[in-house]
Amino acid sequence: MNNSRAALATSVAVLAAIAVGIALLLAVGAPPFEALSLLVEGSFGSASKISATLLAWSPLILASAGLVVTFAAGLWNIGVEGQIIMGAIAASWIAREVPGPGWVVVPLTIIAGAVGGLVWALLAGVLKTHFRVHEIFGGLGLDFVAAGMATYLVIGPWKRAGVASTSGTDIFREETWMPEIEAFGVGWPVLPVILGIISVVLVWLLLRGTLFGLKLKAVGNNAYSSYLRGIPTNRYVLGAMAIGGALAGVAGTVQATAFHHKLVPAVSGGYGFLAILVVLLAGFSAVAIAPIALFFVAISVGGTQLDLRLGLDSAFAGVLQGIIVLFVLFAGAWAAKNPGGTMTPQEEP
Amino acid sequence: MALEIRDIHKHFGPVRANDGVSFTVEAGSLHGILGENGAGKSTLMKILSGFYGADSGEILLDGERIALASPAEAIDSGIGMLHQDPLVCLPLTVLDNFALASPGPVRIDRDDMRSELERVSADLGFEFDPSRLAGSLTIGERQQLAITRLMWLGAKVLIFDEPTTGISATQRLQLFATLRSLAEAGLIVLFVSHKLEEVEDLCDSVTVIRHGKVVYRADMPVPEETLVEKMFGKVFVEQDHDSVPLRDAMLQLSDATLQEGTTSIEGLDLDVAAGEVIGLAGLEGSGQRALLRACAGLLEPETGTLSVNGVNLDRCSYRDHLAAGVHYLPAGRLEEGLIQGISITEHLVLASEDKSFFVDWKKAERTAIDEIGDYSIKGRPNSNAEELSGGNQQRLLLAMIPDDVKLLLLEHPTRGLDVESAAYVWTRLLARRSSGTSVIFASADLDELLRYSDRIIVFFGGEVFAIGDAADLNGEELGYLIGGKERV
Numbered sequence: 001m002n003n004s005r006a007a008l009a010t011s012v013a014v015l016a017a018i019a020v021g022i023a024l025l026l027a028v029g030a031p032p033f034e035a036l037s038l039l040v041e042g043s044f045g046s047a048s049k050i051s052a053t054l055l056a057w058s059p060l061i062l063a064s065a066g067l068v069v070t071f072a073a074g075l076w077n078i079g080v081e082g083q084i085i086m087g088a089i090a091a092s093w094i095a096r097e098v099p100g101p102g103w104v105v106v107p108l109t110i111i112a113g114a115v116g117g118l119v120w121a122l123l124a125g126v127l128k129t130h131f132r133v134h135e136i137f138g139g140l141g142l143d144f145v146a147a148g149m150a151t152y153l154v155i156g157p158w159k160r161a162g163v164a165s166t167s168g169t170d171i172f173r174e175e176t177w178m179p180e181i182e183a184f185g186v187g188w189p190v191l192p193v194i195l196g197i198i199s200v201v202l203v204w205l206l207l208r209g210t211l212f213g214l215k216l217k218a219v220g221n222n223a224y225s226s227y228l229r230g231i232p233t234n235r236y237v238l239g240a241m242a243i244g245g246a247l248a249g250v251a252g253t254v255q256a257t258a259f260h261h262k263l264v265p266a267v268s269g270g271y272g273f274l275a276i277l278v279v280l281l282a283g284f285s286a287v288a289i290a291p292i293a294l295f296f297v298a299i300s301v302g303g304t305q306l307d308l309r310l311g312l313d314s315a316f317a318g319v320l321q322g323i324i325v326l327f328v329l330f331a332g333a334w335a336a337k338n339p340g341g342t343m344t345p346q347e348e349p
Numbered sequence: 350m351a352l353e354i355r356d357i358h359k360h361f362g363p364v365r366a367n368d369g370v371s372f373t374v375e376a377g378s379l380h381g382i383l384g385e386n387g388a389g390k391s392t393l394m395k396i397l398s399g400f401y402g403a404d405s406g407e408i409l410l411d412g413e414r415i416a417l418a419s420p421a422e423a424i425d426s427g428i429g430m431l432h433q434d435p436l437v438c439l440p441l442t443v444l445d446n447f448a449l450a451s452p453g454p455v456r457i458d459r460d461d462m463r464s465e466l467e468r469v470s471a472d473l474g475f476e477f478d479p480s481r482l483a484g485s486l487t488i489g490e491r492q493q494l495a496i497t498r499l500m501w502l503g504a505k506v507l508i509f510d511e512p513t514t515g516i517s518a519t520q521r522l523q524l525f526a527t528l529r530s531l532a533e534a535g536l537i538v539l540f541v542s543h544k545l546e547e548v549e550d551l552c553d554s555v556t557v558i559r560h561g562k563v564v565y566r567a568d569m570p571v572p573e574e575t576l577v578e579k580m581f582g583k584v585f586v587e588q589d590h591d592s593v594p595l596r597d598a599m600l601q602l603s604d605a606t607l608q609e610g611t612t613s614i615e616g617l618d619l620d621v622a623a624g625e626v627i628g629l630a631g632l633e634g635s636g637q638r639a640l641l642r643a644c645a646g647l648l649e650p651e652t653g654t655l656s657v658n659g660v661n662l663d664r665c666s667y668r669d670h671l672a673a674g675v676h677y678l679p680a681g682r683l684e685e686g687l688i689q690g691i692s693i694t695e696h697l698v699l700a701s702e703d704k705s706f707f708v709d710w711k712k713a714e715r716t717a718i719d720e721i722g723d724y725s726i727k728g729r730p731n732s733n734a735e736e737l738s739g740g741n742q743q744r745l746l747l748a749m750i751p752d753d754v755k756l757l758l759l760e761h762p763t764r765g766l767d768v769e770s771a772a773y774v775w776t777r778l779l780a781r782r783s784s785g786t787s788v789i790f791a792s793a794d795l796d797e798l799l800r801y802s803d804r805i806i807v808f809f810g811g812e813v814f815a816i817g818d819a820a821d822l823n824g825e826e827l828g829y830l831i832g833g834k835e836r837v
Binding site: 209210211212214215217218221222224225226227228229230231232 | 667668671677679684685686687688689690691695698699700704705706707708710
């Protein structure tokens with residue numbers, strides 16, 4: 001596809017989505033430009049707000065980077081939500097049970113989170129490769145199981161002393177939190193951001209520069225041809241699930257030990273499904289996910305201001321995200337359908 | 350009435366698929382469109398039938414300019430296209446398929462449709478059981494159903510795109526008779542092919558397209574040499590089959606029982622010498638594929654033993670067969686061979702012996718440029734597989750065969766390729782014989798079987814019917830054997 005044309009279509013789509021957003025704001029009687037400036041101010045208006053945006057950005061790009069790998073292998077890893085939750089549960093278990101200083105426990109929570117997500121993803125993978133359960137159904141089922149498990153732990157075995165409430169477990173010991181660095185009067189989520197950026201770079205390198213990445217792409221585009229070529233397709237499917245799951249699990253760790261500092265039933269924050277949208281908008285490319293994810297979290301984080309200042313439901317931010325996704329996907333389909341003379345030839349003269 | 354094509358241009362990026370095509374066909378004639386693969390004839394037919402819009406130019410039917418923005422508009426204007434793979438919805442019945450094209454109101458009157466189907470098909474001399482599932486029809490019968498539907502929709506121009514691929518000899522005769530009677534009834538019939546013989550047999554006049562332009566237009570008969578020269582720009586000299594001294598056994602298959610679908614081959618013994626070429630003949634689906642898949646390790650024999658190059662491969666996985674030097678190229682080049690969305694360079698990296706973790710893309714691209722030159726592939730290193738024409742896809746597949754392959758298994762290695770590409774493919778394959786590679790190939794082309802095989806195995810009705818030396822057979826005899834008759 002013609003890249004500049006696609007980029008133009010995407011820009012038009014984003015502008016159109018904002019126009020529809022403004023129309024919606026007018027329809028509910030809210031001042032649209034004040035609302036938009038509140039969105040920006042709410043996400044980037046001060047040091048603490050930028051820090052909050054970055055803290056939300058990190059797990060989103062971790063999960064998105066993982067999904068780029070599974071999409072490359074042709075997998076619809078809908079189970080990413082459950083993988084985030086299992087990562088959070090595994091990290092919470094370490095944070096609750098393992099004594100010792102932060103420099104011992106924090107790395108352990110990250111590893112445990114990765115393993116938790118990996119195991120959950122491999123379950124969906126094995127269901128696909130060995131039991132012919134499509135990854136969408138296997139993954140969706142495992143999402144529900146993981147969510148149920150988190151709720152059970154919160155109100156059951158890990159409930160706060162005396163109270164069984166879905167508001168979460170006891171706060172973890174402070175040493176087990178991902179450390180922040182103080183600057184400009186606020187704490188900065190340096191470790192989550194580093195983890196996120198490393199994951200994006202590694203995934204980009206993996207898919208761009210390695211034989212493993214090329215074979216993943218081959219399996220994703222035509223599994224049967226790849227099998228005949230001698231590529232062990234099942235192993236690559238499981239490998240992609242393992243990588244995707246591990247990164248989602250680390251996203252879960254960030255949610256548990258850097259954001260909530262406890263396990264809550266909705267620990268994933270919906271970042272799994274949001275990450276699917278991010279990757280779709282990024283056109284399955286690793287480099288594009290960072291800015292797109294930032295845009296998404298800015299709307300989410302800034303959206304809370306709409307509630308506080310204009311009395312709009314905070315769900316409005318979600319509506320705006322949804323509109324953007326629909327318009328951009330529509331623009332992508334349009335650009336693919338009207339290639340403007342750049343269509344690939346069926347035959348050459 | 351006449352169909353007039355005026356100055357049609359169609360570009361795909363820098364590629365000029367149609368570069369000012371103009372010609373006129375009168376009603377009541379059977380007109381052949383000849384051209385090698387990639388000449389631009391498919392593009393032109395897709396424009397005529399509304400699949401693509403032309404960049405410029407116009408099409409007139411009966412002196413009036415017609416709009417062809419979609420296949421539906423083309424049919425409304427009276428242009429119907431019969432595809433190589435007839436557009437028939439297999440899980441539906443014959444009647445439903447017929448009614449599917451109905452432009453009428455929402456409600457379909459099945460009784461009415463049934464009588465319409467009977468009326469139109471009787472006119473054409475076809476017979477259908479309306480309640481039969483389309484999936485159970487042969488390709489030939491599906492073509493007849495598609496023709497019936499197009500005629501009922503009022504087609505005045507019928508385009509047949511390589512209609513003889515995949516149908517039996519009898520069905521071919523029947524199809525040709527139908528084409529003639531359609532032309533006699535005053536329709537314009539375009540017959541697109543790269544098979545000279547068929548155009549010579551059938552057509553009243555011919556247009557030859559080369560490099561997106563009309564290079565020749567004549568009434569038949571025309572000497573074959575002239576047509577070949579117009580198609581390829583030079584007369585092609587056919588290469589003879591020279592035999593290579595046979596060496597040790599490369600493939601040993603003994604007492605094999607193969608079971609796949611309706612195929613059941615029992616007690617097959619086959620020894621193939623190093624450097625030998627074995628042709629598998631027979632109607633489509635007679636058991637050739639089962640034998641190839643068994644040798645490739647994709648179909649486990651019920652009984653018997655298989656060894657390649659002295660390595661026993663009984664109950665071994667497909668990957669063990671690969672490791673033993675077996676290489677299988679199935680018929681579906683883009684479905685079972687190449688990978689869409691992946692470039693020539695990337696394909697060659699996948700096929701390369703170099704298994705280092707990090708890919709050196711600069712080096713890979715240099716290799717790709719070399720191989721593109723070596724194998725005369727029309728494409729760039731970053732061209733994706735689906736952008737290549739059929740002949741170039743096959744060339745890329747050839748370039749991907751490992752150097753040390755022992756046994757090459759090929760399904761229709763030259764299907765859909767023009768004479769020149771086909772000859773090129775065989776030059777490459779035969780070159781491997783001198784290093785001891787054995788070749789087993791299935792083909793529907795008698796000429797190809799006789800020219801390149803040392804021995805020919807004829808399959809009939811899911812069984813091995815005869816095995817013979819190619820040198821002892823002629824085309825007629827082979828035709829008899831394929832039809833299930835003993836040699837005269």
